[in-house]
Amino acid sequence: DVQMPGASGPEAASVIRQIPEFDVIPIVYLSGNTELDLQLAALTLGGDDFLTKPVDSTHLVVTATARATRTRGLQQTQRRLMHTAQELQSYQRLAEHEQHMAQQLMNRMIFSKDLEDESMQYWHQPASRFSGDLVAAVRDGNDRLYLLHADAMGHGLPAALPLLPVSQIFYSMAKQGYTLGAIAEKMNSQLRVQIPVGNFVACSLMAVDRHNRTVEVWNGGSPDVLFVDHQGNIKRRFHSLHTALGVMSANSFARNTELYQWHDAGDIVLYSDGLSEACNHNGREFKPILEKVLSQPIDNSEYQNRLPDLVDALDAHLDGAVPHDDISLVVVRCEE
Numbered sequence: 237d238v239q240m241p242g243a244s245g246p247e248a249a250s251v252i253r254q255i256p257e258f259d260v261i262p263i264v265y266l267s268g269n270t271e272l273d274l275q276l277a278a279l280t281l282g283g284d285d286f287l288t289k290p291v292d293s294t295h296l297v298v299t300a301t302a303r304a305t306r307t308r309g310l311q312q313t314q315r316r317l318m319h320t321a322q323e324l325q326s327y328q329r330l331a332e333h334e335q336h337m338a339q340q341l342m343n344r345m346i347f348s349k350d351l352e353d354e355s356m357q358y359w360h361q362p363a364s365r366f367s368g369d370l371v372a373a374v375r376d377g378n379d380r381l382y383l384l385h386a387d388a389m390g391h392g393l394p395a396a397l398p399l400l401p402v403s404q405i406f407y408s409m410a411k412q413g414y415t416l417g418a419i420a421e422k423m424n425s426q427l428r429v430q431i432p433v434g435n436f437v438a439c440s441l442m443a444v445d446r447h448n449r450t451v452e453v454w455n456g457g458s459p460d461v462l463f464v465d466h467q468g469n470i471k472r473r474f475h476s477l478h479t480a481l482g483v484m485s486a487n488s489f490a491r492n493t494e495l496y497q498w499h500d501a502g503d504i505v506l507y508s509d510g511l512s513e514a515c516n517h518n519g520r521e522f523k524p525i526l527e528k529v530l531s532q533p534i535d536n537s538e539y540q541n542r543l544p545d546l547v548d549a550l551d552a553h554l555d556g557a558v559p560h561d562d563i564s565l566v567v568v569r570c571e572e
Contacts, residue, residue: 238267238278246281253282260310262303266291330487335365335393353381355446355570361563368395369508369564372403374410382410385566386481387458387508388437395562397438401426402481406441416441416454417491419456420481424489427482436480440506444568451504451570454493456480459509463570464542465502468531472496503542504568505530510561514554522553543567 238245249263264280268289275286285299358371367389375381384406388395402423411418420441427437438457445451453461457480462473474494484490512523529549530542546565 238265238269238274246278247282249278249282252423254569260307260314263309264303301455302503303367328543331469350421353469355381355444356562356566357541358566359543359547360565361559362444363510363559364392365509366393366396367562367564368392369510369562371397371564371566372406374407376411376413378413378445379447381446381567381568382406382416383440383442383444383506383568384410384441385442385506385508385564386437387439387562387564389480391562392393398427398431398435398482401430401438402437415491416443416493420456420478421486421489421491424481424484425486426527428485431482436482438476438480438509440474442504442506442568444504444570446571448497449499449546449570449572450495450497452493454478454491456503459507459512462505462530463498463502464505464530465494465498465500468533470527470530471498471500471502498570500570502570504566504570505542506566506568508562508564510559510563511550511565513561514550514559514563515557516553516555516559520553522550525549525553531565541567541569 240248243251245265245267249265250262252258252263252314261283263283264285264287265275266287266289267274267278270288275349276563279286284303287299335366353373353375356373360367360369360371365540368391370384370386370388372386373381386399386402388398405423405426406419409422413542420439423439424438431437436457439454440456440461441454441459441488442461443452451463453474455461455476456478457476460476461474462470463474464470474496477492477494478484478490507526512521512526514522516522526546526549529546532545534542546567549555550563
């Protein structure tokens, strides 16, 4: 009732509504007062309906039954939602555990201590938990530095999975001193079998011989590999002469590489298209800034690695914008 001793009906309703488990309990007012303002005020304090006395018995039964039926339906829906939420939480915990295990497994299979080679630095920023970009390095028995820079199609786990056979083939064959063309051909044939049609892995393979001052490159679908001297001159561009891995048949695959011998000290720079195509808030790509930073001379007497300058320039360019692709960058020092 609206008028009750100790507390009015609206006051009691407002207290009931403060209890979470009573949130859907139907509340119907009974009152002999027919003032519209009073009824509206009572409804705003948690009521669902307002009946005026005298009340027709049929009206009362129908109102109570309708409200009770609706409340039971809401409670059932609420229970289903709670059950669904619990299932989703359980699924999320399981998926998180599986992704963590998969990530640990991939890290063990892909990454090597050889990435700590003193002549190179690399930087990697994945767009999601699993990256489709890969950097791998190893030295063979003749002290040549073999380097793999790969960028698989897509993002996340589907893009990361093709990198497993690529990395395993690279480490196995590079340590034994196989040619870059042979390594690329083996990777291509393996991916042709293992990945769905239409998928591919852009790849740059490189062998650096510091004793003979040569760098050899096989580039399939990756951005240009650059040799930049310490004065900021791009002395050599290794363009993509081949199709990305996983596309060409064995009969059509080309193993030929490019060779360059340096005379002046410089850096070899490799990067994924996620770096060159990283857009700021105005939709401008980073590529022009990339080559502008590379054109700056560096101190030859006390070697300065270009990688931190490139990363700082990228951060300034993005200015808080979030890249939509994996980004990786490698700089290899080539001394005189």
